[in-house]
Each structure stands twice: as C-alpha cells, then as structure tokens.
Amino acid sequence: xxxxxxxxxxxxxxxxxxxxxQNAIQFPVTLAERYQPRRIAEFIGLEHPKxxxxxxIAKPRPCPLLFIGPPGAGKTAMGVTFAVELPGALxxxxxxxxxxxxLDALAEKxxxxxxxxxxxxxxxxxxxxxxxxxxxxxxxxxxxxxxxxPVFGGGFERGEPLPIIWIFTANGRGPKQIExxxxxxxxxxxxxMIVPFELPTQAExxxxxxxxxxxxxxxxxxxxxxxYIADDCAVRDAxxxxxxxxxxxxxxxxxxxVTEQPQPKPxxxxxxxxxxxxxxxxxxxxxxxxxxxxxxx
Numbered sequence: 001x002x003x004x005x006x007x008x009x010x011x012x013x014x015x016x017x018x019x020x021x022q023n024a025i026q027f028p029v030t031l032a033e034r035y036q037p038r039r040i041a042e043f044i045g046l047e048h049p050k051x052x053x054x055x056x057i058a059k060p061r062p063c064p065l066l067f068i069g070p071p072g073a074g075k076t077a078m079g080v081t082f083a084v085e086l087p088g089a090l091x092x093x094x095x096x097x098x099x100x101x102x103l104d105a106l107a108e109k110x111x112x113x114x115x116x117x118x119x120x121x122x123x124x125x126x127x128x129x130x131x132x133x134x135x136x137x138x139x140x141x142x143x144x145x146x147x148x149x150p151v152f153g154g155g156f157e158r159g160e161p162l163p164i165i166w167i168f169t170a171n172g173r174g175p176k177q178i179e180x181x182x183x184x185x186x187x188x189x190x191x192x193m194i195v196p197f198e199l200p201t202q203a204e205x206x207x208x209x210x211x212x213x214x215x216x217x218x219x220x221x222x223x224x225x226x227x228y229i230a231d232d233c234a235v236r237d238a239x240x241x242x243x244x245x246x247x248x249x250x251x252x253x254x255x256x257x258v259t260e261q262p263q264p265k266p267x268x269x270x271x272x273x274x275x276x277x278x279x280x281x282x283x284x285x286x287x288x289x290x291x292x293x294x295x296x297x
Contacts, residue, residue, distance in 0.1 A: 031239045031246075035212060040081055043074055044208050044235055045200030052195060053082050056165075060086060060119055064142045064166040066127070066189070069197025070177040072236030075169040076125055078197075083121040088165065089114035095126035099134050103141070110164055119163045127168035128181040135188055142166065142191040168192065205230035209242055221250045228253050 037043050040050050040057075049067070056063075067075040083090035091109065093102055110120050124130070172178045178196035180189055200208075206226040213221070229241050245251055 031212065031216075031243045032236050035239070036077055037074075037081060038084075040078065040085055043078060043081075045204050046074060046078070046197060049078060049195050049197060052193075053078070057082070057086055060165070062119070062161045062164050064192045065168070066180070066192040066194045067167065067169045067197055068172040068178055068180055068194060070199060070234055071171055072234030073197040073199060074235060075197050076123070079121070079123045079167040079169065082167070083123070086119060086121070086165075087117040088119040088121040089116045090121045090123060093122070093124040096129050098124050098127065098130035100131070100137055103134055103137050107141070110162055114163065119165050121165050121167065123167045123169075125169050126171075128170040128183045135185060139187055139191065142188075166192075172196070199232075199234055202227060202230045202232075205233065205235065205238055208235075209238055212239075212242060213246075216246055218246055218250070222252055224253070225250055 040053050043050060067079065069075055080090065080092075091106065093106075106122060110122075114120050170181055170184070173181055176196075176198055178198055180194065199205075206229070209226045209229055213226070229245075230238055233241070241251075
C-alpha cells in the first residue's frame with residue numbers, strides 16, 4: 001500500500017517562529033511611499049523644520065512640537081523619520097483617535113522605560129480634530145505639572161520630566177496654510193513649539209520630479225512639463241500626478257479657449273451718446289442750438 005507523507009520524516013533542525021513566507025516578496029507601492037525620505041536631510045525644502053529637528057537630535061530633551069502646514073507637506077513623514085534618526089520609541093495616534101481614553105493609555109505606556117532609545121515619541125496626527133476634553137487634559141501633560149512625583153507621607157514634589165517628545169500635526173489656515181487652526185486653544189498653543197511646514201519652491205520640486213521621472217524610466221516630456229506639475233503643489237500631490245503620467249503618458253499644459261470668453265461690451269459716455277450717429281437726430285439738435293443762439297442775440 002502506498003501512502004503519502006504529509007509531514008517531513010526528518011527531525012526539525014530549526015525553530016519555526018511563524019514568520020510569513022511572503023516576507024521576501026516585493027509588493028509594489030506608490031511613488032510617495034517608495035521615495036519617502038529615510039533621513040531628515042533628504043526632505044525637499046523645509047529648511048526651518050530640518051534645522052530644528054537636526055539640532056534637537058544633537059541635544060534631545062522632552063518637548064512638545066506642533067507641525068502646521070498644508071496637506072502633503074511631509075509633516076507625518078518628518079515625525080516618523082525623526083523618531084528613527086533620534087532614535088526613539090514611536091507611538092502613533094491616527095486622525096480623530098485622540099481622546100481622553102487614548103491619552104490615559106499613553107500615560108500608562110510612557111511610565112515605563114522606552115524599548116528603543118532614551119525617548120518616547122508620541123506622534124498625534126490631525127491634532128486639531130482631537131476632542132475638547134483631550135486638549136484640556138494635555139494642558140497638564142505639556143507643562144511642569146507633568147513632572148510632579150508623589151512623596152511618601154502625602155503630597156507631591158517636582159521630579160525629572162518624563163522622556164516624551166510630543167509631535168502634533170495639523171493642517172494650517174491662511175494664504176500659506178501655516179497658521180494654527182482656530183480649534184486650538186491659546187493655552188494649548190502657548191505650550192507647544194510651532195513649526196511651520198511651507199511648500200517647497202517650484203524649482204526645487206520640479207528638479208526632484210525630473211529626477212524621479214528618469215529613475216522610473218519615463219519617456220520624453222513636453223517643454224516646461226515638470227514646472228507645470230510642480231506649480232503651487234505639495235510634494236505628495238505632485239508625486240500622485242507624476243505616477244498618473246507614468247502610466248498614461250505626460251500631460252500637456254491646458255490651453256484656454258479664447259472663443260468661449262465673453263466679449264467686452266462697448267463703453268459709452270452716457271445713455272444718449274450714440275444718438276448723434278442718426279442724421280435726423282443730429283440735424284434737429286443742431287437746428288435747436290442755432291435757434292437758441294438767435295434768441296440770445
């Protein structure tokens with residue numbers, strides 16, 4: 001009788017920890033994910049945030065940071081890269097998940113020693129959407145009262161601040177979208193170091209897009225193509241446009257249709273100015289003027 005062996009007859013030579021077999025498979029990702037900077041110095045533009053975080057890495061200390069800028073400017077990516085480069089133990093709170101319960105869970109977690117590096121990095125996305133009670137609770141966690149320690153026999157005394165670097169991100173308002181949203185209380189803003197994330201210049205972004213286009217094997221492009229893609233655009237938006245054009249071909253600059261524009265109406269001095277074009281009306285008015293002058297004589 002034949003039989004089929006389901007399990008290997010040889011003894012197990014190494015322990016199987018249940019690692020998935022597809023770890024070695026390279027899954028395709030978007031351009032924004034594939035070319036996400038791995039170091040702070042690799043970000044396009046953002047000279048002020050890069051200088052601030054580089055100095056903070058050299059001399060780390062507990063502090064709250066508020067990243068404000070337009071969508072796709074690199075606020076969250078900069079926070080993740082900062083945690084890797086510090087290094088620190090990163091804990092991410094996604095958008096609209098920051099409430100009192102989430103902050104209590106963070107407080108319990110942050111009471112232990114960080115598993116990586118010497119600091120906890122708390123990255124809270126879309127902080128302007130947090131609940132009002134959560135924002136009020138953070139007032140005590142971001143100032144000196146967070147360092148109070150209980151004393152034997154009762155009472156508190158000032159201790160060493162917890163090794164936490166808070167990073168809040170929010171979409172700004174104003175022409176450059178770097179002003180804090182109105183949902184933030186002034187007391188909360190006074191406890192944070194506000195870091196504006198401005199868009200890169202058109203020349204910087206166009207040069208970056210041209211580099212990626214060549215790396216991805218893109219074909220010929222129209223004149224001034226990359227400047228058109230980078231015009232008044234965030235990095236993530238520009239990368240999405242570039243990925244579409246890599247699949248469908250480079251887009252052309254739209255030409256406005258002049259024929260559909262309304263023609264301007266002729267401007268006249270007053271309502272009866274065009275009546276002098278009529279010979280009969282002009283003749284009667286001249287006769288009336290002459291008759292009036294004859295009466296004066």
